[in-house]
Amino acid sequence: MIRSYLPALVFVVLxxxxxxxxxxxxxxxxxxxxxxxxxxxxxxxxxxxxxxGFRFGISFYLIAMLFILFDIEVLFLYPVAIQLEAFGVFALxxxxxxxxxxxxxxxxVWRRGALEWK
Numbered sequence: 001m002i003r004s005y006l007p008a009l010v011f012v013v014l015x016x017x018x019x020x021x022x023x024x025x026x027x028x029x030x031x032x033x034x035x036x037x038x039x040x041x042x043x044x045x046x047x048x049x050x051x052x053g054f055r056f057g058i059s060f061y062l063i064a065m066l067f068i069l070f071d072i073e074v075l076f077l078y079p080v081a082i083q084l085e086a087f088g089v090f091a092l093x094x095x096x097x098x099x100x101x102x103x104x105x106x107x108x109v110w111r112r113g114a115l116e117w118k
Contacts, residue, residue, distance in 0.1 A: 062114050073102055 080087060080095050109115065 059114075059117055063117070066109060066114065070102070070106065073098075 077095065077098070080091055084091060084095075
């Protein structure tokens with residue numbers, strides 16, 4: 001039984017050893033001086049102009065939540081699509097109902113203006 005796990009165990013031990021060795025070597029051989037430019041916010045190759053106390057608009061969070069919601073719902077369709085023959089007609093009908101409800105929710109959100117960036 002243990003022989004079947006031996007390659008995975010060796011892989012984990014070697015990977016951990018290499019990671020720890022690199023971290024220790026970086027701590028011993030790396031530069032110790034702090035540079036002010038390294039602590040500045042940085043995004044996409046340009047310095048960030050975001051000040052402390054900057055607040056994102058609610059539309060940013062709403063679109064992010066909608067993306068996560070629809071992304072996860074589509075993710076649930078993947079196993080059914082892979083095994084549709086094994087699940088049969090019942091799963092196909094349930095999947096169609098699920099997609100229709102998903103589209104109704106999407107149209108509702110779209111009509112309410114939640115996808116408009118303000």
